[in-house]
Structure formats: structure tokens, C-alpha cells
Amino acid sequence: MKIAVMGKGGSGKTTTSGVLARGLAREGWEVVAIDCDSNPNLGISLGLGLVDTERLSAIRQALDDGEVEHSPTAEEAIIRFGTVGPDKVRVAVVTKIDKPTSGCPCCGISPEQLLGELETGRRALIADMEAGMGTLTRMGAGALDVAVLVVEPSPKSVGVARRAAELIAKRGIATTTIVVANKVRGESDLAWLRAEMEEVPVTVVPDDAAVRDADIAGVSPIDAAPGSPAVLALVTLAQRLSALAA
């Protein structure tokens, strides 16, 4: 199963990806989480901790620095440069830009290439995409099983998700598209989002202080507040995705 999580910056892509990845692992999937953001923070939401998140090598820059002699396959790259976190989720970072000499940020290996080359089978690949639509515009028909569009109740956020949904439908990029309505505070938020997103099915993740507190503390919400409403909603979505693929 190949899943990509996308949306506007700040909508909650990384939190959603991290909790979904852990939820899928608990459903018995071998999970590979791919951080496709050049500002990689997925490790925190997976529960890896701040130090190990910051220590993870990005595949792109590691290859550029000549850390390996031959060009590894996608499979070798996620083993060589990835690490394994809680619930045995393997995480790998595609590219990381943190200094003026970080090399060409998009040469050599790309998120869409990794997603394309990695085998799935009884394995779930979950890609936390860069904010906006850049990577999506480089994807073709059948690239994904599931596209998760994370939306918060604001016109800017909905605008990005609608354009993404249109492009996914036009090119046939994903078999299933799901909207995660995040930070929803009540019925009026939800009614507005449903009307804006038209026929795309919506999963509600309530506004939840536990998620903000987890970010402040630098930990995963699934570890810090496993019973909180937002975490429960995402774990339920992971169960649904699991059933969908079975």
C-alpha cells in the first residue's frame, strides 16, 4: 500500500503521517515512513525524539557527500540511511536542506522516485510530502493507492487541497482520495469543509490541545496522549486504510 499525505504548510501533514504510520504498524503492517519534506520533522511525530530526528542522514545529501561508493537501489537506501523507531516503523529522509552547501536539493533521488521503486506487498509506504503541490505535479497515473489531503478549516488550506484533489482525479494518481479535516472545532467547521471539498470523503480529526502540547514537548502525540480525540481519530483512520487494502 502506498500512501502520500499532503496539504498546505501547517495543516498537520506530519502529525497525521506519524500517527497513521504507527497505527498501521499496530495493525500488523511493516511500515516505511518516508519524510519527503526538505525540512524534515517526521521523526518527531513518529516518536523518534529530537536528537535522533536531527541525526538522521538525508539520502540525497548522503549520496552527494559520497558516503557510499555505488548508487544504491531505493531498497538499499532506506536500509542504509533510514532508522527504525517505535512500533518498528522504518523512517528515511529523502532530502534535508540546512546549510548553504546542502547540494542540489532535488537532484539524484526524489520522493516520487523512491515511492515508485519501493515494493509494497504486505508493506505500507507512507510519504509525508512537502507543503503545497510540488511533488504531486511530478506524479503520474497509479503512483499511489491512497492520497490523504490534510485540511484545516481555512480558505487557504482548502484551496491547496482542492487543487490537489483535482490534479489527482485528472491524472488518476491515486485509487482512493481521503480528506482529513484537521483541527475541527465543531459542526460549523465541518459543514463548511464538507461543502468546500464536494464529493471527497472526509475524516474528522478534532481540534486537540494534546497535539499542540506534544509538539511543544517534541514528542509523538501517540505516545504522549494515546487516548486523546485527535489520536483516536487518526488510529481509526489507520484501521480503515488497513481494512481497505486487505
Added chain:
Amino acid sequence: MRVAVVGKGGAGKTTVAGTLARLLARRGGLVVAADLDPNPGLTWSLGLPVVDAGLPDAALREDEEAPYGWRLATGLTPTEAVERFAVIGPDGVRYLSPGKIDGATHGVSRSLTAVREILAGLHPLDCDVIADLEAGPTTPFEGYHSFADRVLVIVTPGWSSALTARRLRPIVEDVPITIVANRWGDQAQHRGLRAETIIPADPCIAEADRLGRAPLDHCPGSPAVQAIEALAERLRRAEGVAA
């Protein structure tokens, strides 16, 4: 002044950029506000209707040696480009749009290249420039902030924002940096990221976001807008010192 605004997605770059542009315009003088984000949102905080189109073909010409193969049309100066192609918004702010990404990236890329050329070519004495950059480090890494004489790094409470700011810092520090703490409550400041300006957490701004209304129109006089007003004042003073 020429300001580039950077930070993590959702940190509040667009809120700060649009509100700052309008507050500077109210103090007099021409202000150019530019979206350097292919998912543009600056129209919201400026109080403009959404602008879908980027610069028209008449403003561009092909040039193999230019980035993405496009540059400003022959004979079109940056000042004329603003006069002819910027959208005039509330308080007289001139808005330059890159257009929207909708599957074909090249349309946006060529418009973005031309907008950058305009910003780099505008004379600092003719106008103020405020540009809202894409979330994260990619476009700063590509030098999108290089037109500026000041980079605002927007940070919010929380570790993901602090990590982002720490990674951005070495990338943009070829230009003087001001750290702006946004949506701040009573948290301690991030170590090594001391903010000169603190914009308080303000429910009115969140409401303006949900309603799609400009913060300056929806929340005039609110604590957050007052803090951005103080930032405008501080930037003006810094400019006077530099000159």
C-alpha cells in the same frame, strides 16, 4: 526596505507579510508585496480577492541563459512592470502574483523568475518590498531572499518550528535576520532564537484565517496587529540607522 519572510509552513509568514505591507503603506510611500510561493496566499492577508494568473506573456521573454529560460520582456523595467502588472490592493499596496500551480509547474516557474527579477531591480528609494516565501528551506536555499536587505524568520512555539528556524538560519544569514515569534503565549523563548518582536497568540487572527478575511480588516487594533505595527516601526528605524 526590502524584506523577505521565511519560516515553517503555518508559522504565520503570510499574516506577517500582508499586514506589514499594508501598515507600511499607511505610513506613506509605495509598497510592493510579492508572493514568492507557488501556493500563494498573500492575497488573503492583503485583503484582495484571489488572483489566479501570474505575470502575462507580454511581461516575459524566453532566454535560454535565464533560470527556467524566462526573463522580463525586453525594455520592460522593474518599475514599469509594477505599474502595469501589479494588482492594486487595500491601502494602495501593489501585489505581484506568481500565478497558481495547477499541474503545469512551468507557468508558475517562469512567472516566479520574472517576479524575482522585478524585486531585485526595484530601487530601494522608490518603494518598500515585502515578499512572502514558500514554506521551508528550499526557495531560500535557491536564493529567493537575495533581493532583500532583511529576512524575517517567523517562529512559533513548538519543536518543529524551532528546528526549522535553526536550519533556515545558516541558509539566509547572508542577509541580516530578524526573528519574529508568532502566536506566542507564555512559553520560554527557543534557545539561540531570541526574538526581537513577539506577536501574541490572538484568537482574532485565527478567526480571520477561517473567514478568509485580512487580519488588518478583521482585527484592527488587536494585540497581534499592534505587535506587527511595532515591528514596522522598528524596521523603519533600523533602516534609518543603516542609511
